[in-house]
Amino acid sequence: MKNKKILIVAIFVVIAGVLLFPLLKGIGANDKVQNRQSEKTAQYHCPMHPNVISDKPGDCPICKMRLVPSGIEAVTPVNAKTGKLDPNAICILHECPMLKKGEKCPMLVLAEKGEKVTCPVCNERFETRKLLFYRHPMRPEVTSPKPAKDEMGMDYIPVYSDEVGNESGAKGGFELPTGYASILITPERQQLIGIRTEAVEKKEALKTIRAAGRIAYDPDLYQAQSEYIESFRSLKQSKENTDGGDWASKLMESAKTKLIRMGLNSEMIEALQKEEGPDKSLLYAVPGGGAWVYADIYEYEIPLVKVGDEITVEVQSPPGSPVKGNIRAIDTVVNPATRTARVRAAVKNDDGLLKPDMYVNVSLEAPLGKVILMPAEAVFFTGKTNIVFVAKGKGLFEPRHVMVGQKAGDFYVVNEGLLEGEMVVTNGNFLVDSESKLKAALSRST
Numbered sequence: 508m509k510n511k512k513i514l515i516v517a518i519f520v521v522i523a524g525v526l527l528f529p530l531l532k533g534i535g536a537n538d539k540v541q542n543r544q545s546e547k548t549a550q551y552h553c554p555m556h557p558n559v560i561s562d563k564p565g566d567c568p569i570c571k572m573r574l575v576p577s578g579i580e581a582v583t584p585v586n587a588k589t590g591k592l593d594p595n596a597i598c599i600l601h602e603c604p605m606l607k608k609g610e611k612c613p614m615l616v617l618a619e620k621g622e623k624v625t626c627p628v629c630n631e632r633f634e635t636r637k638l639l640f641y642r643h644p645m646r647p648e649v650t651s652p653k654p655a656k657d658e659m660g661m662d663y664i665p666v667y668s669d670e671v672g673n674e675s676g677a678k679g680g681f682e683l684p685t686g687y688a689s690i691l692i693t694p695e696r697q698q699l700i701g702i703r704t705e706a707v708e709k710k711e712a713l714k715t716i717r718a719a720g721r722i723a724y725d726p727d728l729y730q731a732q733s734e735y736i737e738s739f740r741s742l743k744q745s746k747e748n749t750d751g752g753d754w755a756s757k758l759m760e761s762a763k764t765k766l767i768r769m770g771l772n773s774e775m776i777e778a779l780q781k782e783e784g785p786d787k788s789l790l791y792a793v794p795g796g797g798a799w800v801y802a803d804i805y806e807y808e809i810p811l812v813k814v815g816d817e818i819t820v821e822v823q824s825p826p827g828s829p830v831k832g833n834i835r836a837i838d839t840v841v842n843p844a845t846r847t848a849r850v851r852a853a854v855k856n857d858d859g860l861l862k863p864d865m866y867v868n869v870s871l872e873a874p875l876g877k878v879i880l881m882p883a884e885a886v887f888f889t890g891k892t893n894i895v896f897v898a899k900g901k902g903l904f905e906p907r908h909v910m911v912g913q914k915a916g917d918f919y920v921v922n923e924g925l926l927e928g929e930m931v932v933t934n935g936n937f938l939v940d941s942e943s944k945l946k947a948a949l950s951r952s953t
Contacts, residue, residue, distance in 0.1 A: 551575060639666050681924065684894055687906035688947040690939070694902065702935035704898045705882045709927045712875040712915040714811060717868070720802035720820065723851075724863030725789045728769055732785035735762035739780050770838040770849060772814065794859030800832060802869040803847035811873035811913070812837065818852050821868040822860065830854050830861070834871075880918040885931040886911060887940060896939050898930040906943050 551574035553559040553567035565574050641663035643649035655663045683689065692702070738759035745755040766776050779785075788798050800820055804812055814837060820830040832854030841848050852869075854861070861867075886909065887894040897905045909924030925931070932939055 642666050681905075681907055684892060684906050684908045686947050687894070687943045689899075689903060689905045690942050690946055691902045692904060692939070692942075697902070697935075700935040700938050702939065703933050704930040705885070705933050707879060707881045707921065707925045707927060707929045707931060709877060709879045711877050712880055712918070712920065714808075714873045714875055714913050714915045715870060716804065716808050716811065716873055717870045718802040718804055720800050720867045720869040722861045722863050722865040722867065723789055723799035723801050725799075728766075728771075729785045729787075729789040731762065731765050731769055732779055732782075732789075735759065735766055735776065735779055736782060736784065738762045767839070770836055770851060772836045775836055788856070788863075790863065792856060792859045792862050794856065796856055798854055798856040798861040798863075800852045800854055800867060800869060802850050802852065803842070803845060804837075804850055806841050806846050806848060808873075809837070809841075809848050811875075812850060812871070816871055816873070818869055818871045820852075820854055821870075823866055823868065875913060875915060875920060878912070879921040879925065879927055880915065881909075881911075881921050881925060881931055882933045883914065883917050883919055884933045885936065886919060887936065894940070895925065896932040896936055896943070897925070898932060904932065904939055904943070906940075 551561045551564055553574055559567050559574070561574055567574060641651045641654055643657055644661045644664055645657065650666075651663055654665075657663065692700070738755065738761075742755035742759050763776055766779075786799070787793055788796055792798070800818070802818070812834065814834055816834045818832050818834060820832060822830070832852040834850050834852045836851045838849045881895065885895045893909050893911055895907050895909050897907050899905050907924055910922040912920035912922045914920075
């Protein structure tokens with residue numbers, strides 16, 4: 508009987524264990540799930556790089572932003588309403604105070620045009636862009652302060668602050684070129700593209716003008732000088748004899764006109780009156796004397812060249828030390844075939860190495876004064892206009908129309924469109940140009 512009771516108790520315990528085991532297992536599983544969830548909620552990630560996670564607060568090793576709790580989702584380029592990528596959405600650079608040693612950390616927030624959004628990190632609410640006015644869809648110069656329709660019933664297009672440059676007028680207030688728009692590029696993309704910028708500076712500039720030249724062999728000028736000297740002597744004698752003065756005066760005036768047409772100025776012609784004869788160096792080398800150098804200067808560089816400027820002459824063969832000289836005259840007529848004007852410079856020929864008709868290289872330094880200079884590689888020459896991209900800071904790049912002047916080495920003189928101290932893109936600007944045009948095209952299509 509006793510054994511029977513023990514057997515019944517044993518069977519009861521087994522049945523109870525079978526019934527209670529799933530319940531106990533479920534409780535243990537729930538504890539593990541809760542532990543995992545608590546671990547998950549305790550994780551942190553980077554708002555800009557969601558793949559960077561940590562089980563404790565810290566900084567992102569990529570962008571150095573402060574890690575945020577995993578409950579704050581990363582910003583992605585998806586329209587919150589449709590759940591799809593939105594080409595009309597815009598990235599706004601918002602300075603989010605992350606309380607990271609007092610520094611401000613940049614945060615990209617995606618939003619629709621003119622939408623009021625909330626930063627997912629600091630919960631600050633702000634408006635993406637300021638609506639300025641509405642413009643006619645076909646005539647941009649026609650604007651309206653409120654929504655309107657044109658003659659065809661088409662809606663006016665809204666114009667926002669980042670589409671017209673600096674509307675405040677502070678530091679320039681330049682209008683955006685037609686077909687371009689300001690764009691935002693994250694620091695990571697800037698590094699990937701290889702964007703580099705340089706400052707626009709105001710300083711003294713020199714332009715080096717180089718030209719092909721030759722040592723003068725000019726029998727025609729030699730003959731014209733001879734005619735002028737003889738006519739001057741004839742006029743002087745006629746005045747002493749009071750006979751034939753009018754004829755001699757007309758003869759000398761004709762010889763003078765011929766010299767002017769050949770490029771000599773008044774000072775050089777008057778100097779011939781003191782010479783015993785024409786300059787023999789125009790026909791052959793005169794050791795211990797001088798030589799004339801003829802150089803062709805392009806017409807756009809002529810305003811930078813003046814009589815008295817020092818030139819440097821380098822002989823190609825045999826090579827030797829450069830020879831210095833001074834410009835004595837500049838032709839008054841431009842060669843229609845080459846679009847150049849000839850300058851005449853006098854140089855010393857002590858050793859007689861400069862032979863008539865010998866080719867030489869001529870250079871001179873023309874001072875441009877204190878001007879605003881920008882790197883030459885920053886300019887896009889589009890034919891009708893010249894475009895540069897100005898780094899406004901915080902990842903914003905603004906297209907700008909510029910007027911350039913003379914080129915001084917690796918720089919261009921800025922006549923209009925840039926201010927001293929502004930930063931311009933010098934590398935990666937082809938990609939910046941493409942994105943700017945794309946954004947402008949998308950804005951017109953909306």
